[in-house]
Amino acid sequence: MAKKKPKLAVWKFASCDGCQLSLLDCEDELLAIAGAIDIAYFPEATKAEVKGPYDISLVEGSITTPHDAERIHHIRRASSVLITIGACATAGGIQALRNYKNVHEFTSIVYAHPEYIHTLSKSTPIDDHVFVDFELRGCPINKYQLIEVISAFLFGRKPNIPNYSLCMECKRKGLPCVMVAHGTPCMGPITQAGCGAICPSYNRGCYSCFGPKEAPNTISLSEWWYEELGVMREDLVRAFRTFNAYAEPYRKESEAHERK
Amino acid sequence: MLNRIERKVRPMKGSKILKVNYLARVEGEGSLYLRIKNGQVVDAKLKIFEPPRFFEAFLRGRRYSEAPDITARICGICPIAYQMSSVHAMEDAFGVKVGGQLRALRRLLYCGEWIESHVLHVAMLHAPDFLGYDDAIRMAQDYPDQVQMALRLKKIGNELVTLLGGREIHPINVKVGGFYKTPSKAQLMEFRKSLEWGLQAASDLTKWVATLDIPKFEQDYEFVALSHPEEYPLNEGRLVSNKGLDIDISQYDEYFEEEHVEHSNALHSVLRGQDSYHVGPLARINLNFEKLTPQALKVAREVQFKPVCRNPFMSIVARGIETVFAVEEAIRIIDQYEEPERPAIEIKPKAGVGYGCTEAPRGILYHRYRVDDKGIIQSAKIVPPTAQNQKTIEKDLWHFASEYIQLDEKELTWKCEQAIRNYDPCISCATHFLRVHIEREDGQ
Numbered sequence: 086m087a088k089k090k091p092k093l094a095v096w097k098f099a100s101c102d103g104c105q106l107s108l109l110d111c112e113d114e115l116l117a118i119a120g121a122i123d124i125a126y127f128p129e130a131t132k133a134e135v136k137g138p139y140d141i142s143l144v145e146g147s148i149t150t151p152h153d154a155e156r157i158h159h160i161r162r163a164s165s166v167l168i169t170i171g172a173c174a175t176a177g178g179i180q181a182l183r184n185y186k187n188v189h190e191f192t193s194i195v196y197a198h199p200e201y202i203h204t205l206s207k208s209t210p211i212d213d214h215v216f217v218d219f220e221l222r223g224c225p226i227n228k229y230q231l232i233e234v235i236s237a238f239l240f241g242r243k244p245n246i247p248n249y250s251l252c253m254e255c256k257r258k259g260l261p262c263v264m265v266a267h268g269t270p271c272m273g274p275i276t277q278a279g280c281g282a283i284c285p286s287y288n289r290g291c292y293s294c295f296g297p298k299e300a301p302n303t304i305s306l307s308e309w310w311y312e313e314l315g316v317m318r319e320d321l322v323r324a325f326r327t328f329n330a331y332a333e334p335y336r337k338e339s340e341a342h343e344r345k
Numbered sequence: 346m347l348n349r350i351e352r353k354v355r356p357m358k359g360s361k362i363l364k365v366n367y368l369a370r371v372e373g374e375g376s377l378y379l380r381i382k383n384g385q386v387v388d389a390k391l392k393i394f395e396p397p398r399f400f401e402a403f404l405r406g407r408r409y410s411e412a413p414d415i416t417a418r419i420c421g422i423c424p425i426a427y428q429m430s431s432v433h434a435m436e437d438a439f440g441v442k443v444g445g446q447l448r449a450l451r452r453l454l455y456c457g458e459w460i461e462s463h464v465l466h467v468a469m470l471h472a473p474d475f476l477g478y479d480d481a482i483r484m485a486q487d488y489p490d491q492v493q494m495a496l497r498l499k500k501i502g503n504e505l506v507t508l509l510g511g512r513e514i515h516p517i518n519v520k521v522g523g524f525y526k527t528p529s530k531a532q533l534m535e536f537r538k539s540l541e542w543g544l545q546a547a548s549d550l551t552k553w554v555a556t557l558d559i560p561k562f563e564q565d566y567e568f569v570a571l572s573h574p575e576e577y578p579l580n581e582g583r584l585v586s587n588k589g590l591d592i593d594i595s596q597y598d599e600y601f602e603e604e605h606v607e608h609s610n611a612l613h614s615v616l617r618g619q620d621s622y623h624v625g626p627l628a629r630i631n632l633n634f635e636k637l638t639p640q641a642l643k644v645a646r647e648v649q650f651k652p653v654c655r656n657p658f659m660s661i662v663a664r665g666i667e668t669v670f671a672v673e674e675a676i677r678i679i680d681q682y683e684e685p686e687r688p689a690i691e692i693k694p695k696a697g698v699g700y701g702c703t704e705a706p707r708g709i710l711y712h713r714y715r716v717d718d719k720g721i722i723q724s725a726k727i728v729p730p731t732a733q734n735q736k737t738i739e740k741d742l743w744h745f746a747s748e749y750i751q752l753d754e755k756e757l758t759w760k761c762e763q764a765i766r767n768y769d770p771c772i773s774c775a776t777h778f779l780r781v782h783i784e785r786e787d788g789q
Contacts (some may be wrong), residue, residue: 101421
C-alpha cells in the first residue's frame with residue numbers, strides 16, 4: 086500500500102496574504118509540492134477541504150480579535166506541527182503599531198461606526214497564545230526558506246535557517262557596507278539574515294523586515310545612528326517600529342528613545 | 346469552526362438556511378449571505394470579517410518616505426499598486442513630477458504586477474470555477490499544459506517585479522522621487538527574451554479562457570477607470586466613466602463617498618448622490634479599448650471581445666487581454682529604455698495635500714495624504730478597489746441569484762462564489778474581509 090501523504094493546512098489571521106502567497110509563488114515547485122503532500126486546507130488556493138488533524142499547519146497573521154484568540158487554540162489542537170510564517174505571526178506585524186496607541190482612537194479614525202468593529206487592544210504574535218514549533222521570519226518570508234522548513238519537518242530534521250545577522254549575507258555577496266561606505270542608516274547588524282541582503286544590493290539600508298537576530302545589540306546600533314549618522318531620536322523610534330515593532334528587543338529600544 | 350460550508354435545516358416548516366462561511370480562492374476572509382424567501386432573493390450581503398488593521402490611523406506621524414513601504418503591507422498580491430499610489434500622492438503634495446525613463450520604469454514595474462496578479466487569478470483562482478474543479482492543482486491533472494504555461498507566465502511577472510523591485514512580494518526599490526537603484530539596459534534586454542515567450546503564452550491563455558462556458562448575465566454598470574490621452578492607464582490619467590464622469594483625481598472625494606455598514610469591516614464606496622460603480626479590468630478595457638497595444642487588440646478581436654461589455658463573467662477574458670497588453674507594453678518600454686542619470690529626483694518636503702490614483706490589477710486605488718512642512722503625515726485616506734466594488738458585488742449576487750434561482754443549492758452556491766470571483770476581490774485590501782451564506786425560507 087502506498088504511504089499516506091502528509092497533510093498540510095494553511096491558516097490566516099490578520100495579515101496581507103503575502104506570506105501564504107509565497108507558496109503559490111513557488112511556480113517551479115508548486116506541482117511537485119502538491120505531489121508530495123496533501124494540501125488539506127488552503128482556502129486562498131482551493132475550495133477543497135480535508136478534515137484535520139493535520140501533520141503541518143502554516144499560520145500566517147497576528148491575533149487581533151477575541152474570535153481569533155479562540156480560533157488559534159482549535160488550530161493548535163488539530164495540528165501535529167505548527168509553524169508560524171511571517172512578521173505578523175512571529176511578531177504581531179505592522180498592525181502591532183496599535184499596541185503603542187489607544188486602539189479606540191484608531192477605530193474612530195478609520196470607521197464611522199466604531200461600535201461595529203470588534204478588535205483587541207493589541208496585535209500579538211501566535212506564540213503569545215499557543216506553543217509554536219518553528220517561527221519563520223520575514224515581511225514577507227523567503228519562499229526558499231519556506232520550502233526548506235516544510236521539507237525539514239517532513240523528514241524529521243532541524244530546519245537549516247540561520248539566525249545570524251544580515252551582515253553575513255552582505256559580506257558573502259561582496260557588497261560594500263552601505264553604512265560605512267555611504268553613511269546610509271542600515272539595520273543589518275541587528276537583523277536576522279534570510280532575505281539575501283536585498284536592500285543593500287539596491288543601495289538601500291536594511292529596514293529589518295526579518296526582525297531582530299539572536300541577541301541583537303540594539304543600543305550600540307542606535308548610538309551609532311544617532312552620533313555618527315545624525316539620525317534623530319524620533320526617527321530611531323520610527324525605525325524600530327515597523328513590521329516587527331512588537332518584537333521584544335525592538336519594543337524596548339523604541340521605548341528607550343521615546344523617553345529620551 | 347473548521348468547516349467552510351455549514352448547512353442547517355430550520356425546524357420551521359418550509360424554510361431553510363444555507364451558509365458558506367469562508368470563501369475560497371480569494372485573498373482574505375469573507376462570506377456571502379443570501380436570503381431567499383418564496384423563490385425570491387430578499388437580501389444579499391458580502392460580509393467581510395477580515396480583522397481591521399488600521400493603516401490610515403498608524404500612518405499618522407510617519408515620514409512621507411515610509412508611505413510606500415508601509416502601505417505595500419496592505420496587500421501581498423498587489424504591493425506595487427500601493428507603492429505607486431502613495432509615491433504619486435506624495436509627489437503631488439510636494440509639487441514634483443517624475444518623468445522620462447523613471448516614469449517608464451514605474452510603468453514597467455506595474456506591468457510585472459499586472460502579469461503576476463492577473464495570471465494568478467485567471468488560471469489559479471477563477472478558471473477552476475468555469476471547469477468545475479476545486480483548485481488549479483486538481484485542474485492541472487486534466488489541463489497540464491494550460492496550468493504549466495500559466496505558472497511560467499506568472500513567474501515571468503514575478504521575475505520582472507523582482508528585477509526592478511528586489512523581490513516579488515513587498516519590493517524594496519520604490520521610493521518617493523523614483524528608485525533606489527535603476528537596472529542596466531543589458532539586464533532588461535536579457536529579460537526581454539522571457540517576455541517574447543510570454544507574449545505568445547499570454548495570447549494563448551486568453552484564447553483558451555475565451556472558450557470557457559461563460560454564464561449569460563448582464564448589468565447596466567457605471568464603469569469607472571483612469572483614462573490617459575496617450576496610453577492604456579496605469580499610473581496617471583483622469584477618472585472617467587461610461588456615464589459621463591470626467592474628473593481630476595484630486596476631485597475624488599467630491600464625487601465618491603464611503604459608507605460604513607454593520608456587516609463589513611470594509612467601507613462601501615458609492616458615487617455621491619448616485620449608487621454603486623464597477624472598477625477593474627472590465628471597466629478599464631471598456632473605457633480604454635482603443636489604447637490597447639497592437640497584439641492585445643488583435644487577441645481581443647480574435648476572441649470577439651467588444652466594448653462596452655456588461656457581463657462581469659467576461660472579466661476573466663478582460664484580464665487575459667490585459668495580460669497580453671502588459672507583456673507587450675513591457676517589451677516596448679525595455680526597447681526604448683536608456684539608463685537614467687540618477688535613480689531618483691530630489692524631494693523637498695513641504696506642507697500640503699497630495700492625491701494619487703493608479704490602476705491596481707483589481708481597479709483604481711486612491712490615496713490622499715496631508716503632510717506637514719517636515720514631511721510628516723498628518724492624515725491619510727486609502728480607498729482600495731475591492732471596497733469600491735463591494736456594493737456592486739452584492740448587487741450582482743442579488744440579480745444573479747434571482748435569475749438563476751431554479752438551480753439547486755450546490756450549483757447556486759458554486760455560481761455565486763464564481764460571481765464574486767469575477768471581481769478578484771482582495772479582502773486583505775478591502776479591510777485594510779468574504780463568507781458565502783445562503784438562507785432560504787421556501788424549502789426549495
